[in-house]
Amino acid sequence: MQTSEYSDIAPDAEKTKVEVKVDAPGGLAALPPASESSEKWRQIGEQISGFFAELPEYLGEFFSEYQRPLTTLGLILASVITVKVTLAVLDAINDIPLLAPTFELVGIGYSAWFVYRYLLRASNRQELSEEFKTLKGQVIGQDTMS
Template sequence: MNPEVKESEFSASADINGDDPLLLPASTSDASQQWRQVGEKVYSFLSGLPEYLSEFFGEYKRPIITLGLIFGGIVGVKLVLAVLDALNDIPLLAPTFELVGFGYTAWFVYRYLLRASNRQELVQDIETLKDQVVGSINSTTKS
C-alpha cells in the first residue's frame, strides 16, 4: 500500500491519443487568463473604492445627510404610528388616553387662553423658549 504513484501506473492512465489528462487544453488557459484579467480589474476597482467613496461623500455631504435625516424621520414616524396602533389595540387604554387629552386641553384653555393677562404670559413663555432654542438676536449681535 504505497501511496506514491509509480511512473508505469501513471503512463497507463494516459489517453489513447497520448494526451496527458493533467495538462489543460489551450482554451482553458485562455479562459483562466481572462478570469485573471477580470480579477485584476475587480481588485483595482475595490482597492480604489475607499478613496472614491470618501471623495464622493466629501463632495455630496450635505445632500446625503439631508436624505438620511428625511429617511430617519420617515422611519421614526412609522415607528411611532406602529406603537400608537399597538397601544390603541389594548382595551380601555385608548379611551383613557382620550380622557387625559381632553383634561389637559381643558386645563390649558382655562390656564392660558381665557384671560388676556394669561395669554400675554403664554406669549412671553413661548418667546423665552424660542430664544433658548434658536438663540436671541440681541445675544448674537453683542458677541
C-alpha cells in the first residue's frame, strides 16, 4: 500500500497528513449497461414521435377553440404592419426632391376646389349634405333620406 503526504500551502495553518490509497479502487458509480441506455432512448423517441403524430390534432383543437381571439390578434398585427409600411412609403416619397411640394400644391388645389364647389353657397351645401346622407345609407345599409 502506497501513501503520500500533502500539506496546506497557507503558512499559519496546521499541517495535516492525507493518505491516498492507490491500490484500492475508488467508489465510482457504475454505468448502466448499454441495453438499458438504448431502451431509455427508444422510449424517449417513441414519446416524441407520439407527440408529433398528435400535434396536428392539438393545433386544430387550439385554433377552433380560440379562432376569434386569434383572428382579432392577426387583424391588429396586420393593421400595425400596414400603417408602418404606409408611413415608410410616405417617408420615402417625401425624400424625393420636388415631389413633396408638388403633392402639397395638389392638396391645396383640391381643397380650394372643394370649398368653391360645395361650401360657398347654401344650395351647394345642401347638395353635399344629401350626398353624404346617401353615402351613409349605402354604407350602413339603411335608407336615411329624411
